[in-house]
Amino acid sequence: MITAKSTHEKLAIEGGPQAFPQPQGDIRPKIGVEEFMSIAERFGFSPAALRRIREAVSEEDLGAGPTLSRYLTARPPAAKGVEFEKLAREIFGVKHALALGSGTGALHSAFVGAGVGPGTEVIVPAIGFAATAAAVVLCKGVPIFCDVDESLSIDPVKIERLITPRTVAVAPTCVMGAVPDMDPILALAKKRGLKVIEDCAQAPGAKYKGRYMGTLGDAGCFSISAYKIVGGGEGGLLLTNDQRLFERACQLAEGGGLTRPDRFAPPRYENELFCGTNYRMSELEAAVDVVQLAKMPALVARYNANRRNILRQLKTYREIVPQKINDLEGEVGYNIRFFPETVELGKKIAAALNAEGIGIGNFIWPSECSIRGPEAPPDWHVYSHIFAIMLKADAQRSGCSFNCPIYRERGGSVEYHRGDCPTADDLFDRNITIWLDPGYSEADCRAIAAGMNKVFSAYCTEDPQGTKWT
Ligand SMILES: Cc1ncc(COP(=O)(O)O)c(C=O)c1O
Known part of the structure; x- marks a missing residue:
């Protein structure tokens, strides 16, 4: 059996004073206010707002700081x-x-x-x-x-x-x-x-x-x-x-x-x-x-309602085939897509729609409606x-x-080889996409539908027997 020598300084384990009761230096959490501020900066808050945020959080005692690990959850908050x-x-x-x-x-x-x-x-x-x-x-x-x-x-x-x-x-x-x-x-x-x-x-x-x-x-x-x-x-x-x-x-x-x-x-x-x-x-x-996921159902409902609203107001045309919709109520609906008879016609329609202010989206990235055509860059x-x-x-x-x-x-x-999937080859180059926004009002939807009908009527032949939008 191992025992401590008879003459020795009393160990902490025997009730003696601790050798290192606590650090005297400036011990800080690995992750703290500076990292939080870096995230706030990335969000794009103004310098004035950043100053206010810093003031509000710098007195906070974060203890050992967050771990930002989903598996080390011994202390709150939950992962x-x-x-x-x-x-x-x-x-x-x-x-x-x-x-x-x-x-x-x-x-x-x-x-x-x-x-x-x-x-x-x-x-x-x-x-x-x-x-x-x-x-x-x-x-x-x-x-x-x-x-x-x-x-x-x-x-x-x-x-x-x-x-x-x-x-x-x-x-x-x-x-x-x-x-x-x-x-x-x-x-x-x-x-x-x-x-x-x-x-x-x-x-x-x-x-x-x-x-x-x-x-x-x-x-x-x-x-x-x-x-x-x-x-x-x-x-x-x-x-x-x-x-x-x-x-x-x-x-x-x-x-x-x-x-x-x-x-x-x-x-x-x-x-x-x-x-x-x-x-x-x-x-x-x-x-x-x-947070994003919690917003999803309401966001999708708004997109879908706006698209249905616009689609219902569109007339049918001989030279335009709308994208087939497999579930009108279920699709997200962040765009309306259609296939003009030719790329040449599509270019005219896309330019005219943009000039009307239609199809220009800014929700995920700035975009306008266009038609690719066969000479477009790879995608x-x-x-x-x-x-x-x-x-x-x-x-x-x-x-x-x-x-x-x-x-x-x-x-x-x-x-x-290109050509293995001919419908994809054709439709990918020939489709026009109109980007929609979930925030559109009833009046916005009416204006977009009216603008689309105006442009289509200028270049195409209205045809009640044409392919329906919904
Ligand atoms: C249909 C589809 N699958 C998979 C991915 C890949 O996703 P991530 O970029 O998150 O890896 C994307 C991304 O654009 C996508 O559009």
């Missing part, structure tokens, strides 16, 4: 990431919600959760965003592009012929607030045993037949970034009711296993544990996003411009996903 996930579960009515650093991270995690890997294929839409196909490649799977219909969403009729023995999932994507026609997609996926991973990044809060997009398939993925109608800077959200998918998505997104009941426990089932990464949402982001929202996929390029030039031996053994082989 904003946890609050964000709880709110997401409540609003969307799902069992599981995972706050992530980006929409791409949400897609990557969901695809891994759904079993996408080497030798597998995922059917993705020809119009959407590069991240959906890229996330498949991050799993070493192969994206297969499916053409769209006049809703600009994946064409349910064209999915089936793309299914192979290698297909494990389909990823219907909401395009700029619109919703795909989900019933036939869900029915086909059920019939053919495919997972449905919804990419709702461009339409948070959209509904299909009364149910939130992102809750209809096996998982719903959202980007909660500055470029979306809901979001702060960079963030993502994954929703699912599937326990296993969720656990595997967590393992990918939270490689440390902090989401497991016992992170050091052996795997509870095959494939539970594997090397993951870190896609955690930061607490600062979550602090903004929990990652259409498959043929996603060059990394077209070139079949992965980070290591290893040949996997596209030329992976496992893929080849399963009979897989893929080439990508």
Whole structure:
């Protein structure tokens, strides 16, 4: 047994004086007022307001300061990431919600959760965003592009012929607030045993037949970034009711296993544990996003009401085909889109609409209405411009996903060309988008509709038999 020597200075443990009772220096929390002020500056408050904020907070005793970690929550306040996930579960009515650093991270995690890997294929839409196909490649799977219909969403009729023995999932994507026609997609996926991973990044809060997009398939993925109608800077959200998918998505997104009941426990089932990464949402982001998410239902309702209001007042024209709407009441409606017969006509209409002050949005970024035309610069929202996929390029030039031996053994082989999805090629270049604002009044909606009718009537032929707007 070890004992202290008989002659020794009395130790603190024996009731003697402490050697270091407390520091005499100027000990400050790691994060405090200066960091808070830096955030306030980033919000764009004026110098006078910043001075007032500093005065108001500098006397505050923050103790050890905040940790800004969702996992070190020994002292209040509660983690904003946890609050964000709880709110997401409540609003969307799902069992599981995972706050992530980006929409791409949400897609990557969901695809891994759904079993996408080497030798597998995922059917993705020809119009959407590069991240959906890229996330498949991050799993070493192969994206297969499916053409769209006049809703600009994946064409349910064209999915089936793309299914192979290698297909494990389909990823219907909401395009700029619109919703795909989900019933036939869900029915086909059920019939053919495919997972449905919804990419709702461009339409948070959209509904299909009364149910939130992102809750209809096996998982719903959202980007909660500055470029979306809901979001702060960079963030993502994954929703699912599937326990296993969720656990595997967590393992990918939270490689440390902090989401497991016992992170050091052996795997509870095959494939539970594997090397993951870190896609955690930061607490600062979550602090903004929990407020943004709470605003979502009312925001979407305002957008949708304004769009319906305007659409109802529009006349029909021979030379104009409106975007097909799969759910008038459910789509977010932050824009009105249509396809003029030719690019030349479209250019005239877009210029005239801008001159009327119509279609000029400033909610997410300043924009005006325009038509691309075939000579427009590349755009990652259409498959043929996603060059990394077209070139079949992965980070290591290893040949996997596209030329992976496992893929080849399963009979897989893929080439990508513009022309693979002709409706997307045509409609992407020929559509005009009119951006709307949720703050428009009744009078604003009337003026916009009247202005659109005025411009259309100047260049097109009014035709009561033309395609209806709703
Ligand atoms: C349809 C779609 N999916 C995924 C993403 C990727 O989201 P993030 O930029 O948050 O990674 C985006 C972003 O623009 C998107 O529009």
